Amino acid sequence: MNDEPKRYHHGDLRRTMLDTALAMLTEENGWQFTLRELARRAGVSHTASYKHFPDKAALLAELALIGMDRLRTALLAARPSEAVTLRNQFIEMSRAYVRFGTENPNLYRLMFSADARESASGRLKEHGVAALAVLVDLIEEGQRLGWLRKGEVVEQVGAAWAHLHGVTLLTLDGLLGPDVVGSDRASDAALLVLLEGLEQHK
Amino acid sequence: MNDEPKRYHHGDLRRTMLDTALAMLTEENGWQFTLRELARRAGVSHTASYKHFPDKAALLAELALIGMDRLRTALLAARPSEAVTLRNQFIEMSRAYVRFGTENPNLYRLMFSADARESASGRLKEHGVAALAVLVDLIEEGQRLGWLRKGEVVEQVGAAWAHLHGVTLLTLDGLLGPDVVGSDRASDAALLVLLEGLEQHK
DNA sequence: ACCTGAACACCGTTCAAGT
DNA sequence: ACCTGAACACCGTTCAAGT
Numbered sequence: 001m002n003d004e005p006k007r008y009h010h011g012d013l014r015r016t017m018l019d020t021a022l023a024m025l026t027e028e029n030g031w032q033f034t035l036r037e038l039a040r041r042a043g044v045s046h047t048a049s050y051k052h053f054p055d056k057a058a059l060l061a062e063l064a065l066i067g068m069d070r071l072r073t074a075l076l077a078a079r080p081s082e083a084v085t086l087r088n089q090f091i092e093m094s095r096a097y098v099r100f101g102t103e104n105p106n107l108y109r110l111m112f113s114a115d116a117r118e119s120a121s122g123r124l125k126e127h128g129v130a131a132l133a134v135l136v137d138l139i140e141e142g143q144r145l146g147w148l149r150k151g152e153v154v155e156q157v158g159a160a161w162a163h164l165h166g167v168t169l170l171t172l173d174g175l176l177g178p179d180v181v182g183s184d185r186a187s188d189a190a191l192l193v194l195l196e197g198l199e200q201h202k
Numbered sequence: 203m204n205d206e207p208k209r210y211h212h213g214d215l216r217r218t219m220l221d222t223a224l225a226m227l228t229e230e231n232g233w234q235f236t237l238r239e240l241a242r243r244a245g246v247s248h249t250a251s252y253k254h255f256p257d258k259a260a261l262l263a264e265l266a267l268i269g270m271d272r273l274r275t276a277l278l279a280a281r282p283s284e285a286v287t288l289r290n291q292f293i294e295m296s297r298a299y300v301r302f303g304t305e306n307p308n309l310y311r312l313m314f315s316a317d318a319r320e321s322a323s324g325r326l327k328e329h330g331v332a333a334l335a336v337l338v339d340l341i342e343e344g345q346r347l348g349w350l351r352k353g354e355v356v357e358q359v360g361a362a363w364a365h366l367h368g369v370t371l372l373t374l375d376g377l378l379g380p381d382v383v384g385s386d387r388a389s390d391a392a393l394l395v396l397l398e399g400l401e402q403h404k
Numbered sequence: 405a406c407c408t409g410a411a412c413a414c415c416g417t418t419c420a421a422g423t
Numbered sequence: 424a425c426c427t428g429a430a431c432a433c434c435g436t437t438c439a440a441g442t
Contacts, residue, residue, distance in 0.1 A: 013406085035435065045408050047436080052406095056435065112375055125377060149398075152391070158378050159369075159392035163361075166368025173314055175327060176360050189354070190361035196351075197399025215425080237416065247427045249417080254425095258416065 014052040016042055021063055025106040033060070057119035064116035067107045068127035074100045075134040086142050087195070093134055094164060094191045095184075101168035108168065135160060142198070149200045156198060163194045216254040218244055223265055227308040235262070259321035266318035269309045270329035276302045277336040288349050289397070292340050296366060296393045297386075303370035310370065337362055344400070351402045358400060365396045 020042045024033065035056050039046040053059040078096030079089055101108040110116055117124055139156050142148035148156065167190045170176040176186045222244045226235065237258050241248040255261040280298030281291055303310040312318055319326055341358050344350035350358065369392045372378040378388045 034433090036433085046434095047409080047438095048407055050436075112371070117375060128377065155388065155391035156395065158372070158388050159365075159395035162368035162372050162378060162389075162392050163365045163396070164368070165372055166364035166366070167361075169314070169371070170360070170364050170367055173319060175330065176364060186357065186360050187364075189357035190364050193358065193361035193396070193399040194365070195399070197395040197397070201403040236414090238414085248415095249419095249428080250426055252417075 013042070013044065013048060017049055017052065017059070018062060018066070021059065022066065022107070025063070025110070026104065029105065031106050035059070055119075057115045060110060060113065061116045061120035061124065063107070064111045064113070064124055065120060065127050067104070067111040068124065068131050070104075070107075071097070071100050071111070072127075072131035072133070075131065079134055079138075086138060086145065086147050087199075090138050090142070090195065091191065093138065094194070095188075097164045098168050098171060098187050098191075102171055105172050108172070112165075132157060132161060139198070146200060148198050160194060160198065163190070167191065215244070215246065215250060219251055219254065219261070220264060220268070223261065224268065224309070227265070227312070228306065231307065233308050237261070257321075259317045262312060262315065263318045263322035263326065265309070266313045266315070266326055267322060267329050269306070269313040270326065270333050272306075272309075273299070273302050273313070274329075274333035274335070277333065281336055288340060288344050288347065289401075292344070292397065293393065295336055295340065296396070297390075299366045300370050300373060300389050300393075304373055307374050310374070314367075334359060334363060341400070348402060350400050362396060362400065365392070369393065 017038060021033070021038055024038065024041065025031070035049055036046040039048060042048075049059065053062070074096050075093055078092050080092055111124075111128075136153065136157055139148060139153055139160070143150055143153065143156075167176065167187050171187055176190070219240060223235070223240055226240065226243065227233070237251055238248040241250060244250075251261065255264070276298050277295055280294050282294055313326075313330075338355065338359050341350060341355055341362065345352055345355065345358075369378065369389050373389055378392070
């Protein structure tokens with residue numbers, strides 16, 4: 001639709017580069033991100049990015065922040081109506097977390113990469129914490145209602161996050177469960193172990 | 203001690219390159235592995251490695267295999283005498299796993315990197331499974347003695363591995379627990395959640 | 405203010421040639 | 424059989440110059 005002639009000044013090259021980069025991330029899977037390749041796709045000289053990002057790591061960090069925000073959105077969307085039990089809400093949320101990783105492997109890995117972390121300094125952790133708000137809510141409410149055992153919320157959140165992170169990455173690496181490709185059984189089984197560990201047993 | 207004159211033929215360049223690479227891995231932490239840098243350290247031309255490894259990924263894969271073997275050794279060494287309870291053996295083993303990661307961050311990450319996995323094909327998974335033999339033993343014995351709930355061993359092993367993997371990586375990324383640097387409390391708390399999830403509750 | 409082109413210092417990899 | 428040096432096709436980054 002938008003077939004304006006190419007102007008020397010691009011307009012919003014920053015936004016375009018981020019979008020193009022995200023598209024590249026979701027396409028290829030055996031993946032090697034390159035500023036020059038990005039510039040080629042965006043139809044711009046390979047030095048243009050330096051007006052908008054100090055260096056490659058800064059661009060990656062920005063993508064990682066966007067990824068954290070998308071994870072937050074995905075987890076929020078996965079929380080079903082209040083009608084269902086907290087336990088089922090927790091299960092749906094957990095599945096959504098793992099699914100986010102398996103559907104966006106490159107982005108998920110980028111969100112935890114050293115490059116992004118160092119360049120984004122504290123901001124990446126902030127966005128990560130924001131993404132986990134749903135998890136925190138569920139755990140606080142679960143403790144209040146006597147579903148989960150009492151304890152430091154931050155510790156339970158940490159345990160749950162670590163578990164979900166591990167399941168996601170092992171699944172991405174093809175290391176979880178027997179060689180039943182495409183099966184969710186192994187990751188579901190792992191999630192149940194997590195649940196048992198958090199739940200109150202009378 | 204060994205001050206033989208430099209021969210044109212190195213002797214065991216393959217071994218030397220692997221050792222030098224492992225040394226580089228443990229030294230630097232904000233780390234960027236380079237074949238040319240490796241060659242410089244080994245005092246050899248930057249093309250010499252191609253006689254011993256088809257490409258960079260193959261060398262990395264070899265290092266990853268060595269890492270898996272070292273993890274196996276670390277876990278075996280951490281299994282204390284038969285006198286202590288299975289539960290304590292499990293805790294010690296878990297701590298040893300996380301400690302291996304925090305003490306060898308670059309090597310641990312390499313063990314799960316895409317480069318290494320693709321180049322090593324099945325062998326990396328094999329060595330990984332071998333490394334987890336201690337975990338499998340503990341879980342099988344735990345089920346037999348009624349300490350752990352009955353269930354598919356492979357599923358419980360997967361859940362435990364994912365949990366340990368996640369705790370290790372979040373710890374390496376500085377994302378686990380409050381900002382109590384150097385504290386093991388967050389990862390210990392997470393391990394207890396895992397234990398609760400696996401244990402039999404009467 | 406935003407973008408380009410040439411230039412620099414690096415890579416991984418190949419290949420003919422040396423020992 | 425093992426190692427080297429020149430060469431090639433790539434990077435990320437800088438900087439003077441263009442619009």
